[in-house]
Amino acid sequence: MAPTSTKSFTRVYPRAHNHRLSSRSAGAEWRALGWLARHPLFLLALAALIGALVLAGPLVTGCVLGGLLLIGGLWGRCHPATFDRWAAPLLRPAWRRWTAYRGRRWAAVLADCELARENRRTGRLVVPRLLRVRSSSPSIDTLYVRPARGQDLRTWTDRADALADALTAHRVAITRTRPGVLAIVVEREMPFDHVIPAPDIPSDSADVDLSALDVGDNEHGQPFTLRVLGTHVLVAGASGSGKGSLLWAPMRAMGPAIRDGLIRLWVIDLKGGAETSRGAPLFHRHAPTMTDALRVLHDVRDVLKQRQEHMRANNLRRLDVSADWPLDVVVIDEMAMLTAYGERSDVRDALRLLAELLTQGRACLISVMGYVQEPSKDVVDVRELFPTRVCLGVTAASHVDMVLGEGARERGALADEIPGDPRHAGIGFVIDQGSRLPVRFRAAYVSDTEIDELVDRCAPVPRLRALAPSDQDETDDSGRAV
Incomplete structure (x- = not known):
């Protein structure tokens, strides 16, 4: 006679904490929507481009864009003083934002400098968010960054030298501007590597x-x-x-x-x-x-x-x-x-x-x-x-x-x-x-x-003139030359 197997009739109840958040990360579409919400100018520019293509056609739109690029190039070549003063501080940050500090490259730099960390629950890399880029000159960028939770100013200043090397910068300085925001000044190069000679004395x-x-x-x-x-x-x-x-x-x-x-x-x-x-x-x-x-x-x-x-x-x-x-x-x-x-x-x-x-x-x-x-x-x-x-x-x-x-x-x-x-x-x-x-x-x-x-x-x-006896007490320190 085969032995009877004993079965457990214990009822399994749901665990009390099964309402915890999922360990799955948000989908790519939600991250994309969040990115667009943080960068409305990109969305506006894209909408303007699509609208121009629909209303004016690709030929006219291309000619207008080409003309704007040509005018900008001629302005920068023919009158660099005004271009550097008015246009460059607006164009340079956008260029740097999408080249030197773009998303994946920025994440890789911070990860290599131990300034990005892995979320132990989701396994995703938590990267401090780059809020804004300002570039007042060709050699200096200012990055406004929201550090990851648990990081403070000392966390970043301790890694400043490593960050400078990772960004191939001459020097990096980091300050706290307001709660939750750091300003990272990236000195990309030292522009003066030679002594400036004395100015000529004007002839007249x-x-x-x-x-x-x-x-x-x-x-x-x-x-x-x-x-x-x-x-x-x-x-x-x-x-x-x-x-x-x-x-x-x-x-x-x-x-x-x-x-x-x-x-x-x-x-x-x-x-x-x-x-x-x-x-x-x-x-x-x-x-x-x-x-x-x-x-x-x-x-x-x-x-x-x-x-x-x-x-x-x-x-x-x-x-x-x-x-x-x-x-x-x-x-x-x-x-x-x-x-x-x-x-x-x-x-x-x-x-x-x-x-x-x-x-x-x-x-x-x-x-x-x-x-x-x-x-x-x-x-x-x-x-x-x-x-x-x-x-x-x-x-x-x-x-x-x-x-x-x-x-x-x-x-x-x-x-x-x-x-x-x-x-x-x-x-x-x-x-x-x-x-x-x-x-x-x-x-x-x-x-x-x-x-x-x-x-x-x-x-x-010295300018000399004959003085009458009554003028002997006059000095040459008045407002007028004597």
């Missing part, structure tokens, strides 16, 4: 453009110019960053106007005058001590008041540069010695006089050019009164925004990443006043021989 004062002095080259291969008429200039940079280039190069560009009495240089150098004494014959006044500096500031303030009185009496809103009304340029080498590190009473007087010149001087043909190593508010209390600001290589990331304005570093002004060796002296950033984007430049190097050439050719000759 009529050739001097005080609104655009040629002092170097920018990263687009165009002249980098500096305005001195109707503005004040602050140059910040660590020791050895090349501030001297932005002191002497403008003087070379202004040389004939200095010689002809159209520009007067009032130079304050509280490091004993050692770094500026070579050009002393060019200067209207030279102040190597705090006492001399305060006297110079007082005298320039007196010129300001005299000119304001003249303008009020003659119902003038501004003055034009002439031999009678020269442009007075106050050059302050190492402002911290004047505004922070001196005796408290001297610093207070200097700040008061500087504030008067900076707030009232532009209409009266008075410009201030200040040079400083540490641009914090404690050191340069009048920093915000300088409309034109230039940032050379600095030692802290916070210094960049102090000089160029909030968010400048995030937009690509990596001045704190500029190497401090002499091979990179003179490299810095300014903010383009039209696009508000940072532009990298390199100031021209001016040697001692070229300073001597400037002095020999452009030192002003």
Whole structure:
């Protein structure tokens, strides 16, 4: 007799947690719809193209597209300055987004750098989302990324060097812009691998453009110019960053106007005058001590008041540069010695006089050019009164925004990443006043021989005239040349 088999009559009930989410990933069609929702411009462009093909036909549509490409190419070739300023910042990010940072390549780069991880439940690769690409210049891209869950700023900064190598970039800097969003500044290359020669001295004062002095080259291969008429200039940079280039190069560009009495240089150098004494014959006044500096500031303030009185009496809103009304340029080498590190009473007087010149001087043909190593508010209390600001290589990331304005570093002004060796002296950033984007430049190097050439050719000759006995007490520091 065969043994009877015992069967289990236990009823199987559904498990209480069988409602958990499926481990299957969303279908490709849903991912495609999500992608289109995040990129509506692509959908609009596709719809516009289809509409043009239906309404105008392929021939007309092709001719229009070809004409637009031709116009863009001719614009870029014939007038690169305006193309780089207006069109390139719009076209370049789109090109980079769909080439260097396209989906699968971006995922592969992050996976190789251990910044993408596998979802243990679904087995899919979780890739930090690239939200936006900005490209302010040919050599710098800014990527806005939403990191994967569980990642923070340190996760990314620890892998910055690996990410730079994976992107074949010169350098990568990463900051946190807001909760859940990182800004990755990709410096693709260093555009300046050679020293910029000193600008030629113009042959005549009529050739001097005080609104655009040629002092170097920018990263687009165009002249980098500096305005001195109707503005004040602050140059910040660590020791050895090349501030001297932005002191002497403008003087070379202004040389004939200095010689002809159209520009007067009032130079304050509280490091004993050692770094500026070579050009002393060019200067209207030279102040190597705090006492001399305060006297110079007082005298320039007196010129300001005299000119304001003249303008009020003659119902003038501004003055034009002439031999009678020269442009007075106050050059302050190492402002911290004047505004922070001196005796408290001297610093207070200097700040008061500087504030008067900076707030009232532009209409009266008075410009201030200040040079400083540490641009914090404690050191340069009048920093915000300088409309034109230039940032050379600095030692802290916070210094960049102090000089160029909030968010400048995030937009690509990596001045704190500029190497401090002499091979990179003179490299810095300014903010383009039209696009508000940072532009990298390199100031021209001016040697001692070229300073001597400037002095020999452009030192002003004293203007002499016979004085009546009653005129003996007159000085030549009034607003008008004597």
